[in-house]
Amino acid sequence: MVTRAATGAAGATAERLKQLMGNTAALVTGFQPEDVLPDAPARFVTWATGLDKKLDNMAEAWDKFLSEIVAAHEEKGGGGAGEEEDEDFLDVLLRLRREGADGLELTDDRIKATIKDMIAAATGTSSETLEWAMAELVANPRVMAKLQNEITRVAGAAADEPAIAEADLDKMEYLKAVFKEVLRLHPPAPLLVPHESTAPAVDRALRQRVGDRADPAAWDAPEEFRPERFVGGGPAADFRGTDYELIPFGAGRRMCPGINFALPVLELALASILCHFDWELPAGLRPADLDMGEAPGLTTPPRVPLVLVPRCKTTLAACELK
Numbered sequence: 001m002v003t004r005a006a007t008g009a010a011g012a013t014a015e016r017l018k019q020l021m022g023n024t025a026a027l028v029t030g031f032q033p034e035d036v037l038p039d040a041p042a043r044f045v046t047w048a049t050g051l052d053k054k055l056d057n058m059a060e061a062w063d064k065f066l067s068e069i070v071a072a073h074e075e076k077g078g079g080g081a082g083e084e085e086d087e088d089f090l091d092v093l094l095r096l097r098r099e100g101a102d103g104l105e106l107t108d109d110r111i112k113a114t115i116k117d118m119i120a121a122a123t124g125t126s127s128e129t130l131e132w133a134m135a136e137l138v139a140n141p142r143v144m145a146k147l148q149n150e151i152t153r154v155a156g157a158a159a160d161e162p163a164i165a166e167a168d169l170d171k172m173e174y175l176k177a178v179f180k181e182v183l184r185l186h187p188p189a190p191l192l193v194p195h196e197s198t199a200p201a202v203d204r205a206l207r208q209r210v211g212d213r214a215d216p217a218a219w220d221a222p223e224e225f226r227p228e229r230f231v232g233g234g235p236a237a238d239f240r241g242t243d244y245e246l247i248p249f250g251a252g253r254r255m256c257p258g259i260n261f262a263l264p265v266l267e268l269a270l271a272s273i274l275c276h277f278d279w280e281l282p283a284g285l286r287p288a289d290l291d292m293g294e295a296p297g298l299t300t301p302p303r304v305p306l307v308l309v310p311r312c313k314t315t316l317a318a319c320e321l322k
């Protein structure tokens with residue numbers, strides 16, 4: 001969905017973008033000599049281990065592929081020809097360039113970097129949040145049952161063909177509480193993104209609270225997966241940067257600009273798969289056996305990828321979105 005929204009890419013093009021993203025994440029989260037060595041030895045190690053060559057090759061591969069995508073958009077008249085509602089994000093950037101956006105110098109490099117930034121920021125964060133949501137739900141059958149009840153009630157389970165529409169999401173209060181609780185326990189970027197302060201005025205309170213994801217002073221039973229804590233308001237009712245106890249999307253000027261894309265996409269995906277399927281652990285495994293540890297990386301995926309068995313609850317014909 002992200003590559004489609006960003007560049008219209010699906011199929012092989014989307015797969016290639018995913019592969020480039022995977023290679024990039026592996027390289028940039030690996031050992032970085034300049035983190036532990038002074039400049040000159042760090043440069044030597046980077047050269048001697050071939051790391052700088054690998055980084056150059058990766059940057060070249062991204063540039064080549066994104067240049068082809070930009071060229072293809074320009075060829076089909078991106079940024080001017082079609083209807084605005086048919087535009088993908090790249091079309092919009094190209095249109096702004098043609099129209100002369102005030103104060104924005106949209107060079108080719110900036111456009112390519114923006115597209116790459118969006119794909120990097122949107123994919124792992126969203127897919128891992130969904131994976132953690134499923135892991136917590138399978139580990140907490142009570143919450144799973146309560147959520148499935150809400151979903152089927154709102155989607156019209158009484159009808160033969162339940163289906164989730166975007167408008168239904170507003171009526172699913174518990175679903176929203178589940179995502180807040182998932183993001184409280186498993187924020188994909190627990191320390192947000194490193195920022196460099198231009199003035200010596202960092203808010204100490206904020207810094208301390210960012211690390212407080214399991215602080216008993218801020219949360220009742222902080223280690224427990226309990227979405228009820230968010231039902232009907234309560235502490236940290238907002239996770240859009242107002243209540244500092246819970247800022248999985250960051251706060252302030254550099255907070256995640258993708259929040260209004262991420263949340264409906266995640267809610268729609270989870271509601272749909274829970275509406276049509278029951279989910280079980282593979283034979284022989286119990287919820288208590290689930291490894292809820294995190295792997296290190298650019299974001300925080302489960303240490304052990306989640307494997308579940310779906311059981312279809314509805315007829316296949318009903319498995320279509322409205």
Ligand code: HEM
Nearest residue numbers: 121122125126129189192193248249250255256258261262
């Ligand atoms: C569950 C999903 C997501 C979470 C938890 C999340 C979280 C974050 C966080 C913590 C930051 C850094 C904020 C800071 O520096 O203080 C960030 C930045 C960013 N996010 Fe997201 N994000 C998610 C999904 C998305 C999606 C779907 C998109 C795009 C459609 C997106 C686009 C971006 C971009 C472009 C930035 C960089 C903003 C900047 O540096 O100015 N994110 N996100």
